[in-house]
Amino acid sequence: MTMKKMWVWMLLTLFALVGEWHGTCYGFLEEERIGLLEIKxxxxxxxxxxxxxxDTSNESISNCCEWARIECDNTTRRVIQLNLWDVRDVSLGDLVLNASLFLPFKELRSLDLSNNAIVGCHEIQGVKVLSSRLTKLENLDLSGNPYNDSIFSSLTGFTSLKSLDLSYNELTGSSVGLIGLRKLEVLSLNELTIIGSTLLQSLGALPSLKILSLKDNNLSSTSISQG
Structure with missing residues (x-):
């Protein structure tokens, strides 16, 4: 290939890349950009x-990784952290979560959904659909939402989790507990009303657990005597 042809090839490649990035977020995966706008x-x-x-589709090039509450990997530019704590206006009412909104973020390491009045998930698009896709998720914060005990069975597939916060929810631990989270090291269960021993007993099945927080809990005599 002659030097002239090489320069032409390089310029065409550059124009193609510019055309692909124009109107989107510089160096940012398109499906993740769309996913973020759907979450919003x-x-x-x-x-x-x-x-x-x-939506930058008709605007100048920008960097989605510089958006607030987002952290990207420095090399791949994939989203690795989403901080959505206290994003919702709770006066809008409770939210039934469509967890499939987070499926595009396959490299996600940390997800904070605290204080958003999330009462549960759509049956088909619930938390369970995430566990097979978010295989690198290590930190999950669901505190400050009115979840009930049904959330426990949805969490069993998150085998990569190292930190989990379920504080300030409507959990009682009377019939179900936490299982399958073999890498979990930090668990926060603050300010709950635990009326049964099932949840407390299940903690023995978490072999990697190092830190357990049970601040300001209302433990019934049943949960203590049988736990």
Whole structure:
């Protein structure tokens, strides 16, 4: 290949890349950009909190990794952390979560959904659908939502989890507990009303558990005597 042809090839390649990135987020996977905008539509439809999460399809090139509450891998530019704590206006009412919104983020390491009035998940698009896709998720915060004990069975597939926060929910631990989380090292169960021993007994099946927080819990005599 002559030097002239090589330069032409390099320029065409550069133009192709510019054309691909123009109107999207520089160096950012398109399906993740779309996924973020769908999350915003679900959690913050009025755009009060996620105001810098904007559709750049008709705007100049921007960097989605610089959006608030997002952290990307420095090399791959894939999203590795989403901090969505207290994003929703709770006056809008409770939210039934469509967990499939998070499926595009296959490299996600940390997900914070605390204080969003999430009462549960759609049966088909629930938390269970995530466990087979978010195989690298290590930190999950679901605190400050009115979840009930049904959330426990949805968490069993997150075998990569190292930290889990279920504080300030409506969990009683009366009939189900936590199983399958063999890598879990940190568990927060603060300010719950534990009326049964099932949850406390299940903690013995978490071989990697190093830190357990049970602050301000209302433990019934049943859970203590049988736990």
């Amino acid at each position: 539509s679900s959690f913050d439809p009025n755009g009060f909190t996620l105001r810098d999460w904007v």
